[in-house]
Amino acid sequence: MATLTYHGHATFSIETDGGKHLVIDPFFGDNPSCETSVDDVSADFILLTHGHYDHVADAVPLAKRTGATVIASHEIAKYMEGQGLTTSPHHIGGGVQYPFGYVKMTPALHGGMLELPGGEAFTTVPAGFLLELDGGQRVYLAGDTALLMEMQLLKGRVDIAVLPIGDRYTMGPQDALRAVEFIEPKVVIPCHYNTWPPIEQDSAAFATAVGDRARVEALKPGATFHF
Numbered sequence: 001m002a003t004l005t006y007h008g009h010a011t012f013s014i015e016t017d018g019g020k021h022l023v024i025d026p027f028f029g030d031n032p033s034c035e036t037s038v039d040d041v042s043a044d045f046i047l048l049t050h051g052h053y054d055h056v057a058d059a060v061p062l063a064k065r066t067g068a069t070v071i072a073s074h075e076i077a078k079y080m081e082g083q084g085l086t087t088s089p090h091h092i093g094g095g096v097q098y099p100f101g102y103v104k105m106t107p108a109l110h111g112g113m114l115e116l117p118g119g120e121a122f123t124t125v126p127a128g129f130l131l132e133l134d135g136g137q138r139v140y141l142a143g144d145t146a147l148l149m150e151m152q153l154l155k156g157r158v159d160i161a162v163l164p165i166g167d168r169y170t171m172g173p174q175d176a177l178r179a180v181e182f183i184e185p186k187v188v189i190p191c192h193y194n195t196w197p198p199i200e201q202d203s204a205a206f207a208t209a210v211g212d213r214a215r216v217e218a219l220k221p222g223a224t225f226h227f
Helices: 059-066 074-082 149-154 173-183 203-213
Strands: 003-008 011-015 021-024 045-047 069-073 087-090 095-098 101-107 127-133 138-141 160-164 187-191 224-226
Touching: 003 187, 045 059, 059 069, 059 074, 069 074, 074 087, 087 095, 087 101, 101 149, 149 173, 160 173, 173 187, 173 203, 187 203
Parallel strands: 021 045, 045 069, 069 087, 138 160, 160 187
Antiparallel strands: 003 011, 003 224, 011 021, 095 101, 101 127, 127 138
C-alpha cells in the first residue's frame, strides 16, 4: 500500500509500495499551509510540474541534502544540473521507467517562468505527471492548469486525480468538476486552494458537486491517504 501525504498548497510526498520516496513540487519553508520542515522530508525523487516559486522553492536544498533525482522538463532540469543536482529530463508526452514506476509528463496550461535565482534563461512549458507506481496504482498530478480537452485522454487510466480547485491562477471548482467528468478517476484530491485569500475555496461544496462521480478526499495539510 502506498502513502500520499499532503503538505499544503500543491506539495505532496508519496511513499510507494517499494519504499521509494517521491516529493512533488516542494514548497515548505514559505508555505503558510505547511508545518513540515524541508529538513525532515525524505526524497529519492523530486517531481517538478513547473517553475513558479510556490512549486520549486525548496527543490534545490532538498535535492542537495537527500541526493534525490529531479524529474522535470528539459529546461528546468538543465537549470538544476547547473546547481550540481542529478536530473532526469522529460517533455510533454514523454515517459520514463524508474525504480518506483513509470512517469509520463502530461500537458498543462499555465505560466512557465522559473522563479529561482538565475532562472530567467530557463523558461519552459508547465506540465502534469501521470504515474504508474510499482504497486499498480495510477496517479494523475495535474499541476497548475486550466481545464484541458486533453484530459479526456486520461479516461480509464487514473485511480487518483490530484486537481487544483483554487481558481484565479488554475482551474476553479466548476472546471475541476468537468475534469472529473473527463477523467473518471476513483478518487479526487483537491489542491492549490486556501493557501492565501485570493484562492479560497470550499472543498466540502466541491465534494458535494462531484457527488457520486468520484470519492473526494479533501486532505488537511499534514494528512495522509493510503492507497
